[in-house]
Amino acid sequence: MALDKTFDPAAIEAKWYSHWEDNGLFRPERPEAQPYTIVNPPPNVTGSLHIGHALDNTLQDVVIRYERLRGKDALWVVGTDHAGIATQMVVERQMEAAGDKRTNYSREAFVDKVWEWKAESGGTITRQLRRLGCSMDWSREQFTMDPHFTRAVVKVFVDLYNQGLLYRDKRLVNWDPKLKTAISDLEVETREVQGGFWHFRYPLADGVKRDDGLDYIEVATTRPETMLADMAVAVHPDDARYQSVIGKEILQPLTGRRFKVVADEHADPELGSGAVKITPGHDFNDFEVGKRAGIKPSEMLNMFDAEARVVQTSDGLVPEEFVGLDRFDARALVVQRMKEQGFLIPHVTKDKEGNEVQHDAEPRTIQTPYGDRGGVVIEPWLTDQWYVNAAELAKAPLEAVRSGAIEIVPKTWEKTFFNWMENIQPWCVSRQLWWGHRIPAWYGPDGQVFVAEDEAAATQLATEYYRKQGLADPIIDIQNVTFHRVGNEVVGWVGEVRDTGELVNAHSTVTLVRDEDVLDTWFSSALWPFATLGWPDDSALVERHYPNDLLISGFDILFFWDARMAMQGLHFMKEVPWKRLYLHGLVRAADGQKMSKSKGNVVDPLGLIDKYGADALRFFMAAMESQGRDVKMDEKRFEGYRNFATKLWNAARFCESNGIGASTAIAAPTATSAVNKWIIGEVVETLAELDKAMADLRFDAAANTIYHFVWDQFCDWYIELIKGNFDEETKAVAGWVLDQILVMLHPFMPFVTEELWAALGDRANYPLITAAWPQPGAAVDAEAKAEVDWLIALIGNLRTAKNELGIAPGAKLDAYLPDPSPATRGIIERNPAAIERLARLNGIRFDAAPAGAAMQVGAGDANIVVPLEGVIDIAAEKARLTKALEVSTKEAKSLEGRLSNPSFVEKAKPEAVEKARADHAMHKAEAERLAAALARLG
Structure with a gap:
């Protein structure tokens, strides 16, 4: 087919993507080929394509298309994450807009509504990934809530529990009062907030005084409301000011609660008064101090409900006027009451006249934790949650990176990886949501927990447990105990009394209640490299495609996702999840700032595709990605890469109009002329550079290698050098070189290359996406390379000189070269037409130049003299x-x-x-x- 005069990306992108997908070309049948596997970081099912996705997925597609062209059985696993918090928020917002709310429904009915939402609106980002050109295996699209994936998640939870690596514990968590769920440290963002630093007197009890005669200890806090749950005051064990009162009791003024002064190195003698009030149920540092002081987590006081409103503590000492108040209203009232009772120590400043001015608090800029989704201040909250022993699971990944079993690229990220993994904390994996993988745990009335893969297995565990409890009963001696169900909810057992044989209720019925919580989204996505391949049910794909070859991810999810995949993969599969981990940077605004909606500098990749085409966007991402450095947006470059595609399009049209079409062989055709030998050699060198760059994951080097070959060597020089000389050899070589360009450029610009491939030859059964990677079967011809390089140097240097001196580019000049070397003379004598046409010279005479002003132009070992008399006003x-x-x-x-x-x-x-x-x-x-x-x- 004849190429259109104008390159129009929009006209070809949808056509080719549907052709590739409809014909199964993203995963051609290659059972005998070497497998190559990557998985995409599963985007949230609620998401839409942002510029970070565009970078991440472009790099993955470059790799997978490259390996597919190299004949591999290339599998790019694609899917979406159920995104527990985000998805539940989206559906609840929709319900609120309709005057409805989640709590109007049963849990099961609400979950059904979420599935309905997914069916209607959950495919936005997968459609957008298609627009980017991502050649994923959509026939095997995954979802983290699919039945087979859920089975894998439940099995991992149960196995970890049975192995003692997953447990329930009472600890402080980051609690989001808006979402009413725990969130991880990684989902907390710190913001600078203007707040206060209040100082208070806490009186010593029973008339006790310090050595300095004071009967109180001064404490300071940025969160006065938490004093309602204070349980100690800590001082440094070496602080001489407080030696006499360590172990003595102190009185909290508002609650009347008595607690001790404890010695702990957490208190810094150089900071403030050196004394710190301790609220172990509402501060992470205080929690550890409290434990060291002998306070059990079960004894720590809780003063907030799930919405961060004040509740009565277990000792009943919170004044009733505080109960029910929002935490910030409680703060204001606490300060007011402490001030009224004379326990507030004012902050004193001086005005312009030197007069003292008292303030309730010292103004401070406070690093304050916010939930990245709920957008409210996070509250440390003492709850029962499920935890994974991450420190134990981290040992294998640490060794894998140290040994080289996992290669992190760029290597500079290794230090960060080691630092985090070596200091990793228990991983809280439970979330207080309805949407997600429900925790497979059931509780008996005595608090006994039964963890199992399903209800039937939990019932069996309960049967065995309570049978043993019954048989051990010292009052009723029973035998033949049978566990049974009463209705749909109650579990109990009956037994036969040994003496009479009478069937009696040996114990009251036992109700098993399932855990209400769901698992952290990252718990399930940590299984992505192997659960997406069918584990634990299907072993064939796992054996072929696990471990994956490469993971490409943003550095910002190194610990959210990458490290957790390494932990779970090595633990359950006994192999690394991937052999290499490539971490790329962020895409930033043109001025280097991080993109955010609040700053109004977010760039929509779909808008860029509409304006410049997907190929230009992809090429920008690859060319600007330099091993982890952040990518700065630059719209001029998008325009430049669109122009690059247009340049290639016009070169192909030129070839087509001169009878140059598709090549008929993978190997380079026979060449006799220097220019044809040269361009074949350039293909050989470009291919070697490109392969090396891809092996090293230098996307920028790979993109720039093919860019300069296409623009400079092929379009600017080869086509110019062969104009007017289209013999059969040149047509064959030019067609072959153009084919090699299309194949090498395809991973970066798949749409324009596939269109040109189809237009230049009748090869419907041999589409470019599954063509063979170049195998020139040729070497660089040194003599031909030297000859053409000499011509290029002469032409380029002469054009530069003309430009510098203001001589019109088309002006034809005389040139002289006395006593040329034999090699240079041969080049000039073999290429008179090219020298005259491209250098705009009336030949080069092998004589001395006439006297007068002249310029000198170098090429190889030659110094050519060009007279200027009469050409310009010297x-x-x-x-x-x-x-x-x-x-x-x-x-x-x-x-x-x-x-x-x-x-x-x-x-x-x-x-x-x-x-x-x-x-x-x-x-x-x-x-x-x-x-x-x-x-x-x-």
Whole structure:
């Protein structure tokens, strides 16, 4: 088919994507081929494509298309995450908009509504990934709530529990009062908030005084409301001020609660009064101090409900006026009451006249934790939750990275990985939601827990447990105990009394209640590399595609997801989940700032696709990704890469119009002319560089290698050099080279390359997406390379010289080269037409140049003289260049002085310093260019 005159990305993208997907070309049948497997970080089912997804998935697609072209059985596992918190929030918002709410439904009915939402609206991001060109195996699309995946999640939970690596414990968690669930440390974002630092007196009990005569201890806090649950005051064991009162009781003024002064190194003698009030049920540091002081977690006081409203503590000492108040209202009332009773120590400042001014609190900028989804202040809250022994599971991944079984790229991330994994805390895996994998645990009336894969297995465990309890009963001696169900909810047993044989109720019935919580979303996604392959039911795919070959992920989910996959994969599969882990940076706004909706600098990748095409967006992402460095948005580059695709399109049209079509062989055709030998050699060198860059995961180097080959060697030089000489050899070579370009460029720009591949040859049964990676079967011809490189140097240097001296590009000039070397003479004599047409020279005479002004142009070992008499006004040109040189030199020197001034560099705005550096480099380069031009004039 003839190519359209204009390259229009929109016209070809939808056509080719549907063709690839409908024909199963993302996973061609290759049972004998070497497998190659990657998995995508499963995006939230609620999500839509953002610029980070565009980077992450582009890099993955580059790799998977590259390996598919290399003949591998390339599997890119695709799917979405059920995103517990995010999805439940979306559905609840929709219900609220309709005047409805979750609590109007049973748990099962609400979950049904979530599934309905997923069926209607949950496929947005997968459609958008198609627009990006992602060649994922959609026939095996996964979802973390699919039945087979749920089975894997439940099995892992039960196995970890039975192995003693998963347990229930009472600990402090990050509690989101808006979502009413625990969240992980990684889901907490710290913000700077303007707050206060209040100082209070806590009186010592029973008339006790310190050595200095004071009968109180001063404490300070940014959260006065928590004093309603204080259980101790801590001082440093070596702090001389408090030695006499360690172990003595202190009185909390508002509650009247008595507690002890404890010695603990957490208290810093150099900070404030050196004394710290301890609220172990509502502060992570205080929790540890409380445990060291002998306070059991079960004894720690809780003063908040799930919505962070004040509740009565177990000792009943919270004044009733506080009960039911929101935490921040309680804060204000606590301060007011402590002030009224004379226990507030004011913060004193001086006004402009020097008069003392008292304030309730010292103003402070406080690092405050917020939930990244709920958007409210996180409250440390003491609850019973399920935990994984992450420290034990982290041992195998640490060894895998140390031994090289897992290679982290770039290597600089290893230190961060080691630091986090070596200091890892227990992983809280329970969440107080309705949407998600429900925890497979059932509780008896005595608090006994039964963890099992399903209700039947839990019933069996309960049967065995309570049978033993019954048989051990010292009052009723029973035998033949049978466990049975009463209705749908109650579990109990009956037994036969040994003496009479009478059937009696040996015990009252036992009700098993299932745990209400669901699992943390990251618990299930940690199984992604093997559960998506059918584990534990299907072993064939697991054996073939586990471990995965590569994981590409943003560094921001290294601990959310990557580390947890390594833990679960090594524990359950006894092998690493992937052999290499590539961590890329963030995509930032053009000014380097992090993108955020609040800043209004978020870039929509779909808008970029609409404007420039998916190929341009993909090429930008690959070309700008430099081993973990952040990518800065630059719309001019998008335009440039769209122009690159257009350049290739026009080159293909030129070839097509001159009878150049598809090649008929993978190997390079026979070539006799220097220019054809040269371009074949350039393909060989480009292929080697490209393969090396891909092996090293240098996406930027790979993209720039193929870019410069296409734009510079092929379009700018080869096509120009062969114009007017389309013999059969040249047609064959040009067609073969163009095919190699399409194959090598395909991973980066799949749409335009597939369109050109189809247009240049009749090969419907051999689409580009599954073509063979180049195998030139040729070597670089050194003589041909030297010859063409000499011509390129001559033409390029002459064009530069003309530009510097203001000579029209089309002006035809005379040239002289006395006593050329034999090799140079041969090149000139073999290429008169190219020299005349491209260098715009009336040939090159092997004589001395006539006397007079001239410029000299170098090429290889030759120094060609080009007379300028009558071509330009030498004197005027020298004057122009001299004046311009003076201006650029002066500007460069001025900017150099400014940049060498530490005061400017340190105090000026970063953008001003950056502009000064750029201007200095520009003026310096211009001065060098002008000096070279003057030198040419002699």
